[in-house]
Amino acid sequence: MDQTATVSTLEKIVSEFDLVFRNKGMVSPSMSPDTVLDGSLGLESLDFAEVVLRLEQVFGVDPFGQDTIPEVRTLSDLCSLYGPVP
Amino acid sequence: MNRLAPFESGPARRLFESLIPTDRPAFIDPAWTVDWECWIESVGRLRGELGPLRDCRVGLPVRPNAAVYAILTALGTLGVDICLLDARWTEDTLARLNILDGLDAVVDIPDLRGPDGFAIRELRTTGRGSGRGVITIYTSGSTGLPKAVAHDWNSLTRPVRRGGASRNQRWLLTYRPQLYAGLQVFFQALLQQGTLVLPEPEASPGELVDLMGRAAVTAVSATPSYWRRLLMHVGLPRLNALNLEQITLGGEVTDQTLLDSLKRAFPAARIVHIYATSELGRCFSVKDGLEGFPASFLENCSEDGVSLKVEDGELLARSLNGDLTARPPSSTGDPKAGGWVATGDLVQPRGDRYVFIGRKSDIINVGGNKVQPLRVEQLILTIPGVRDVRVFPRKSSLVGQMVACEFVVRDGPAAVEREIGRVCREALSSHEVPRFVTAVSTIGLSVAGKKLRGSHAEH
Missing domain, CATH: 3.40.50.12780 (ANL, N-terminal domain)
Structure with a gap:
């Protein structure tokens, strides 16, 4: 496994979450691969849609624009859509 | 025949x-x-x-x-x-x-x-x-x-204004000459025996103002976006030095901020904003320096022979001259019963006036929630330092569309970007807040000089 690529994917995704939190005037929580991406983070569904659009800019792909919408529960699930799972 | x-x-x-004037050119190109x-x-x-x-x-x-x-x-x-x-x-x-x-x-x-x-x-x-x-x-x-x-x-x-202050004007052509608005300016100059001043198609705002001074232009008809571009790039003293007598705005919604800015730049000018479309021709003009139009326009036929009414928030127009144009049936707006034509423009009562709040077709649909880009633009334009703004949709696989905007500032884009976020979050619902905000040097305009709308205009 390419450890550099994995870390980089996770960091890039967390960095986009940070941006969305900051834009909302919120402090970013500490995020790990096991973090559950639900309402407890303080993000609404529109914020998650924003993250996905930002990730499309970063990675050049939109895994949610395919035939089936992938199931995403944790940050690790989301990472796996864009690169190797850490 | x-x-x-x-x-x-x-x-x-x-x-x-009539007598051919000898004291002025017909065209300066x-x-x-x-x-x-x-x-x-x-x-x-x-x-x-x-x-x-x-x-x-x-x-x-x-x-x-x-x-x-x-x-x-x-x-x-x-x-x-x-x-x-x-x-x-x-x-x-x-x-x-x-x-x-x-x-x-x-x-x-x-x-x-x-x-x-x-x-x-x-x-x-x-x-x-x-x-x-x-x-x-x-x-x-x-x-x-x-x-x-x-x-x-x-x-x-038919819409050419005649006599009085309309005679002998020197008009600057700002519109594409083959479109309805450009033809209106040509006919106005032609039939009132004025002068039509034709700039280079790609002239910069500075070059345009130089030409206006050199050719002694007295009348300019342009879109609000065109006027904003001039105000943005050319300092007030140079604009004050022009001797404009007539300013006409059309093709897009004119807001109060722009009307007030034009009054400061050209205090002696008569400022008129007109409501027209290629399909309907000119419907009415507003001369009182205020955005929107008086509610009394709904009671009386305009001087252009057009009656108006509002249905479900949309402006409907009907020409008392019969058909406003000799258009073929396939090219009309949405025809309604009794000759009323749905204009696609949404209006809202405000005091004794109606103001334009956007076009039906410009509505951005964020997960089923409707957003009027014009409303968001008008809010952002109140932020100090913002010279121009365009709000448009970005396609989203999860919620259909999301709101994006690009803005023009002279200095400090990062600080203004933060302010846009703060002001929008305070005043708007979550789905209306632009999620993607970008500073640009200029806002793209269509060939008709209007702000580009819709996702096709995405960068």
Whole structure:
């Protein structure tokens, strides 16, 4: 496994979450691969849609624009859509 | 058939009957400044030379140029049906729009220093003209392909303001010359025997203001976006030095901030914003310096002969002159019962006025929630430092569309970007807040000089 690529994917995704939190005037929580991406983070569904659009800019792909919408529960699930799972 | 029919009863006839002014040029363009006598003589000569086309349907690539206007006018006096083409269209575009199939010939002027070097490209020998002087305009088509709208000389010249302050004005042409608004400015200058000043198509705001000063321009008609661009890039002292008497805004919604800014820049000018579309022509004009229009406009027919009403928040118009244009049925707006035409413009009562809140088709749908980009733009324009803004949709696989915006500032884009986020979050619902905010040096405009809308305009 390419450890550099994995870390980089996770960091890039967390960095986009940070941006969305900051834009909302919120402090970013500490995020790990096991973090559950639900309402407890303080993000609404529109914020998650924003993250996905930002990730499309970063990675050049939109895994949610395919035939089936992938199931995403944790940050690790989301990472796996864009690169190797850490 | 009387081949002078298009000018027989119309106001253009008076042009050729009245005294020819000797104290002012008819046109000032980058290649040819021409006085009235010389220009009308050219029209008369061209009328003779173009006579063989009188039963034809002719394409005319329109450039902002005195020679092209002479050809247009000469063809008009012959009753030729004219399709006004964008001179930048390639053969491919003409083929895609299926335009050449309906034409007998194309008249072009490779040498723009005068009208004598015109060339006729014959496409077929049978005449396809109606003999009625139909003028087909291809609307700007801000979404999708240009749309053909058939006018005639009467419908195009009807809105010309006559007499008094309208006479002898020096008009700057800011619109594309082949579109309805550009033709209105041409006819206004022509029929009031003023002067039409034609800038280079790609002139910068600074060059435009220089030209306006040099050519002693007194009247300018332009879109609000065009005016904002001038105000943004040219300092107040240079604008104050211009002697503008008449400012006309049209084609887009005019907001109070812009009206107030123009009043400061041109305190002596009469400022009018008009409501018109390519399909309907001019419906009404507002002269009191306030955005929107008085609610009393709904009770009385306007001086343009148009009645208005509001249904489900949308402005409906009906011309008391019968059909506003000689348009074919396929090119109308949405026709309603009783001759009412749905304009697609949404309005809202505010005190004793109605204000425009956007176009039905501009609505951004964020997960089923509707967002009016104009409302968001108007909020962002109140933020100090923001010179211009465009709000548009970004496609989202999860919620359909999301709101994005680009803005223009002179200094400190990062601070203004933060302020846009703060102000929007405070004043708007979550789905209305622009999620993607970008500083740009200028806002893209359509060929009609309007702000580009819709996801096709995404960067």
